[in-house]
Amino acid sequence: MPTRENLKLIDFKKVISRSSYGRGSRCSKSLWLHRNRSKNTRSLPNEGKLIKLASNQLVDAAAQLFQTEPFLCARLSLEENKDWDASVAATTAAIENGETVLANPSFYGNDLMCDIHYLQKNKSGSWKAFIVKSSTKVSDNSKEKATFQLHTLKESGLKISHFYFLTINNKYKRAEKLDHHQLFKKTDILPTLNKLEAPLKATIIKLRKTLTLEQAPEIPIGEYCLSPYNCEFKSNCWKHVPKDSVFNLRRVSRETKFKWWNNGIQTINELQQSKYEAGSLLSETQGEKYVDQLGLTEFMSHIKFPVLFLDFEAYLPALPPFIGVKPFQIIPFLFAAYKCESIDQPPSFHSFIGTPKKDPRKQFALHLIEKCSNVNSILVYDPMTEKKVIRGLIREFPEYVVELEIIISKIIDLAIPIRNKQFYLPAMKGLSSMKHVLPAVDASNNYNSLSVQSGRAASQLYQILCDEHHDRNEEQELDNLIEYCKMDVYGLVQVYNAFLKALGRPIVSFN
Ligand code: SF4
Incomplete structure (x- = not known):
């Protein structure tokens, strides 16, 4: 030493x-x-x-x-x-x-x-x-x-x-x-x-x-630029990558894209001219806007007003914070919702966030039941987490099984028309996650202006607030978390509006 x-x-x-x-x-x-x-x-x-x-x-x-x-x-x-x-x-x-x-x-x-x-x-x-x-x-x-x-x-x-x-x-x-x-x-x-x-x-x-070395070594770009995080020097090292590069292709592994790149196939155009069979991917990523009027109309016929646009945030703590909880068990702590009584009324915003260090689940369940009462359809984007959370709440609070089962029965997945190709915009680049769909349906909105920019960051931040030694401004950070969830749920309204526009119908207006 x-x-x-x-x-x-x-x-x-x-x-x-x-x-x-x-x-x-x-x-x-x-x-x-x-x-x-x-x-x-x-x-x-x-x-x-x-x-x-x-x-x-x-x-x-x-x-x-x-x-x-x-x-x-x-x-x-x-x-x-x-x-x-x-x-x-x-x-x-x-x-x-x-x-x-x-x-x-x-x-x-x-x-x-x-x-x-x-x-x-x-x-x-x-x-x-x-x-x-x-x-x-x-x-x-x-x-x-x-x-x-x-x-x-x-x-x-x-x-x-x-x-x-x-x-x-x-x-x-x-x-x-x-x-x-x-x-x-x-x-x-x-x-x-x-x-x-x-x-x-x-x-x-x-x-x-x-x-x-006096100067930085010459290293070609590679998968290490992107994993485990985007390298902080990427904007410098990737300057020569063209805008229409093969890296824009979705649903292709990084390994494949770098194989093309290293073999001199750098743009989507060059890929089309090459020996590689990627035609189906290209037609998807470069395709035109597409609306399956019949399919989309059938999907929309299931949505009945009043509707609630709903999004949850949850965390999976390694340290079980409450009695009866296992490590990495999902604990919901935040939901945001826009309630819309009818298509010609502006939606009203509602949210619930737990108090850090206290078990949020019962209050979460009670507030959720209250906000979901008197609505006919609950619109969620890819509701796997939401359904898993509600089933966990049913196990924990069986006295609310009826109300919570009704909530599950009213959930409609807004991602279905996108996954089923009943509605497609080229800017989605073949991806159906909300982070890619929202900028495609509403270019003026994205997550870059927010302090919390992903569900993962939201759950980590809430866990930090549950640590008695944290030095964060708790009130400010709870507001930041709500803002993030609000953006997700605002995105749901915009996706729904994009479907309505595609069918030539009036949309939900915030004014
Ligand atoms: S972006 Fe980062 S990881 Fe990639 S070549 Fe440059 S310095 Fe290396």
């Missing part, structure tokens, strides 16, 4: 951290650009930050697995915001002071740097390492990152006897008190990581060379 004095001598420009290793192993150009970026460059996308922050509660909960209360070396934070200097110094001091269980310790060795969720000292002086995962299984990507952590711990001078992944036992059902020993599954993966260490060392050598 470095001393506090020689920590000051570390040249952090040369250091490879766990996230810079992950970045560089996917694309060395990304590592170079990130290390040499201007301060204004966009960092991890908002959704990625929310996911990381939401997982902090689970890591904190795993502290209960140790008989001794872990010594907190640093609060969990995003790596880019971390004060590495202070956290390595705090870890060094904790070890010198004889602490035996460390929470979030940070290590430096041989120009490598990492933190880890927990370390526990054995009597022999070696250490057990622990990584908490918000999943039931561990991906290859997680194993690679863990190998980097193992290697860095060794380089910093620690002897590691076991390396555990703490994953979630999704069979566990919460009683009044959370039983952390039943919730977490402990698996020692040290033998696997030891085997992965040799290729990891070879990658580190390559990354060290990248960091010494």
